Amino acid sequence: MFFATNMIKVLEGGWLPLTLAAILAVIMGTWVRGAGILSRYTRKNEAELDWLVRKLEAKPPHRVAGTAVFFTADLDFAPTSLMHNLKHNRVLHERNVILSIRTEDTPRVARHERVTVDRANDTFIKVVARYGFMETPSIPKILEVLKRKDLNIDIGSTSFFLSRRSLRVTPKSEMPRWQEHLFIRLARSAQDATTYFKIPTDRVVEVGTQVAV
Numbered sequence: 001m002f003f004a005t006n007m008i009k010v011l012e013g014g015w016l017p018l019t020l021a022a023i024l025a026v027i028m029g030t031w032v033r034g035a036g037i038l039s040r041y042t043r044k045n046e047a048e049l050d051w052l053v054r055k056l057e058a059k060p061p062h063r064v065a066g067t068a069v070f071f072t073a074d075l076d077f078a079p080t081s082l083m084h085n086l087k088h089n090r091v092l093h094e095r096n097v098i099l100s101i102r103t104e105d106t107p108r109v110a111r112h113e114r115v116t117v118d119r120a121n122d123t124f125i126k127v128v129a130r131y132g133f134m135e136t137p138s139i140p141k142i143l144e145v146l147k148r149k150d151l152n153i154d155i156g157s158t159s160f161f162l163s164r165r166s167l168r169v170t171p172k173s174e175m176p177r178w179q180e181h182l183f184i185r186l187a188r189s190a191q192d193a194t195t196y197f198k199i200p201t202d203r204v205v206e207v208g209t210q211v212a213v
Contacts, residue, residue: 027186030175034183037174037213038165039073046077049098053124061092067158068093071193075100075118075126081161081207092123097153101129101137101197108132115145125151138198161205162193170212180213 010018072079075098086092109130118126129142139160143153167184175183194204 027182030179030182031186033175033179034187034213038167038211041211041213042080043077045083046080047083049076049078049120049124052078052083053121056092056123061086061090064091064093066093067095067097067153069097069099069153069158069160071160071162072098072100075128079161080163080209081205084163084207084209085161093159094123095125096123097125097127099127099129099142101131101142103133104130106132107134109135111145115142115149117146117149117151127151137196140198155200155203158203159205160199160203161207164206164208166208166210168210168212173213175213183213 006014068085070079070082079098082096082098109132114130116128116130118128120126127142127146129137129145131137140155143155146153165187167187169177169180169184173180193199194201
């Protein structure tokens with residue numbers, strides 16, 4: 001009864017909020033679906049971090065002085081930027097921090113729970129930084145917390161490796177062509193990671209890859 005009564009208002013202006021809601025639903029659905037496809041593709045091309053550590057210990061590459069920070073969503077797998085750095089440059093820093101910044105289902109995260117450190121070995125250090133959905137991550141502040149945890153990282157002499165993915169259209173996509181183009185446009189309009197995480201621009205190394213979605 002309530003639904004039938006309100007259906008009368010659709011032609012008198014109710015179509016506008018319904019149309020806006022449908023557009024937003026399509027945009028959000030496209031982003032979720034495309035991100036899932038992209039995540040599966042990335043996972044196929046990643047190696048387990050423990051396996052990579054064993055391979056590097058058996059056949060160590062050329063080592064360079066300094067600290068490198070690699071961003072990842074899953075600490076169990078080696079970041080794409082790390083794999084490409086090893087593949088193309090064939091070098092490994094003396095100290096490598098694998099950093100995962102996670103957004104929790106709470107507005108804010110207590111300071112004493114924000115950062116955890118796992119010293120896997122002398123070469124690789126796993127760091128997890130947790131933020132609430134109302135907070136904005138900040139690399140300088142994360143490094144300040146790490147200093148209090150006996151992990152001193154000088155931001156002025158550290159290289160931050162970011163993976164930049166250039167999305168390409170493919171006829172084998174799981175999405176319709178229109179949805180594929182929409183997802184690529186949404187991905188290109190996303191905020192730059194350097195600005196979002198407040199990383200000094202002169203310390204960022206971007207490793208680009210082309211991905212067909």
